[in-house]
Amino acid sequence: MVVLSQPALEPFSLIKTCKPVAFFSTIPVVDLTDPHAKTLIVKACEEFGFFKLVSHGVPLEFMTKLEALATNFFNLPQPEKDKIGPPDPFGYGNKKIGPNGDVGWVEYLLLNTNPQIAFQKTFSIFQENQQNFRYAVEDYILSVKRMTFEVLELIADGLGIESRNVFSRMLRNDKSDSCFRLNHYPPCPELQALSGRNLIGFGEHTDPQIISVLRSNNTNGLQICLKDGTWVSVPPDQTSFFFNVGDALQVMTNGRFKSVKHRVLADPLKSRISMIFFGGPPLGEKIAPLTSLIAEREESLYREFTWSEYKRSAYKSRLADYRLGLFEKTAGQ
Ligand SMILES: C=C1C[C@]23C[C@@]1(O)CC[C@H]2[C@@]12CC[C@H](O)[C@@](C)(C(=O)O1)[C@H]2[C@@H]3C(=O)O
Ligand SMILES: O=C(O)CCC(=O)C(=O)O
Numbered sequence: 144m145v146v147l148s149q150p151a152l153e154p155f156s157l158i159k160t161c162k163p164v165a166f167f168s169t170i171p172v173v174d175l176t177d178p179h180a181k182t183l184i185v186k187a188c189e190e191f192g193f194f195k196l197v198s199h200g201v202p203l204e205f206m207t208k209l210e211a212l213a214t215n216f217f218n219l220p221q222p223e224k225d226k227i228g229p230p231d232p233f234g235y236g237n238k239k240i241g242p243n244g245d246v247g248w249v250e251y252l253l254l255n256t257n258p259q260i261a262f263q264k265t266f267s268i269f270q271e272n273q274q275n276f277r278y279a280v281e282d283y284i285l286s287v288k289r290m291t292f293e294v295l296e297l298i299a300d301g302l303g304i305e306s307r308n309v310f311s312r313m314l315r316n317d318k319s320d321s322c323f324r325l326n327h328y329p330p331c332p333e334l335q336a337l338s339g340r341n342l343i344g345f346g347e348h349t350d351p352q353i354i355s356v357l358r359s360n361n362t363n364g365l366q367i368c369l370k371d372g373t374w375v376s377v378p379p380d381q382t383s384f385f386f387n388v389g390d391a392l393q394v395m396t397n398g399r400f401k402s403v404k405h406r407v408l409a410d411p412l413k414s415r416i417s418m419i420f421f422g423g424p425p426l427g428e429k430i431a432p433l434t435s436l437i438a439e440r441e442e443s444l445y446r447e448f449t450w451s452e453y454k455r456s457a458y459k460s461r462l463a464d465y466r467l468g469l470f471e472k473t474a475g476q
């Protein structure tokens with residue numbers, strides 16, 4: 144018997160597919176200049192762990208410039224990009240996500256934003272002819288950080304916490320372990336034609352840090368999981384930012400905010416480019432529920448751990464794992 148191979152499917156053989164889902168029509172949108180912003184942000188973080196921010200003050204030019212330069216970078220010949228990979232976890236990566244066998248229809252550049260590390264490793268990634276790219280990354284990150292500090296201070300205000308820098312100080316710290324990621328999801332028309340499904344670009348997961356701030360071009364793909372377990376597509380908006388609550392903020396709010404499960408599907412016809420700033424604490428920072436957020440007759444749901452401990456544990460996990468499980472207190476502890 145002759146067994147026919149399916150050469151057209153070969154590059155996708157390890158990458159899962161998924162059916163498209165409905166659009167998220169009631170996505171919380173917060174205007175940063177609105178006097179009620181703090182209340183709206185807290186409500187969105189409690190309900191979805193997710194919101195869209197408009198009138199954010201980050202110049203549009205920084206966003207479009209970086210998108211153009213990232214597109215140029217991803218259009219370089221493969222051997223050029225491979226020179227700055229494989230990721231350790233920083234550097235250029237293609238299809239492989241993290242160290243434990245996760246794959247997706249994505250190529251990316253992962254950078255550390257801590258100046259002490261950044262100047263050694265990250266910026267050696269930008270070779271001589273990539274200086275404009277490096278400056279665009281720096282301008283963008285500086286401006287996004289400023290906006291993120293403001294959002295974190297509004298969150299503290301909205302939660303009625305006395306010291307409004309309780310979260311933002313961890314990102315403002317020189318030793319903050321934040322990182323920045325540029326993702327490129329190439330189109331995949333062959334697969335769509337063959338199966339009527341989309342390739343999974345980035346599989347379902349929560350982000351381990353305090354908060355993630357995402358901006359993408361105008362291509363669909365991002366989906367979030369609602370409390371009832373249904374997945375919804377987030378309509379792209381290239382002029383706005385999408386904020387995700389991360390695991391560390393779930394812990395510090397003793398579960399009042401939930402880190403949002405999300406994933407990305409590749410579009411059959413259009414490239415998706417996204418840029419995400421992951422705001423993380425310094426490695427030695429102790430993460431635990433804030434006493435003022437543990438309600439009367441409520442218990443602390445998590446044991447204290449350092450960010451370094453959590454990160455180590457995250458890097459031993461698979462993308463879709465529930466990473467906080469190991470840090471939950473069991474009854475009576
Ligand atoms: C599979 C993995 C990739 C990841 C590290 C991990 O072991 C589990 C968490 C993953 C994640 C998700 C959010 C960010 O994109 C990321 C940089 C992070 O901090 O945690 C990635 C990690 C990665 O791609 O290196
Ligand atoms: O690329 C995207 O739109 C989101 C990717 C993501 O969730 C991540 O890199 O952690």
Ligand SMILES: [Fe+2]
Pocket residue numbers: 348349350355405
């Ligand atoms: Fe993510």
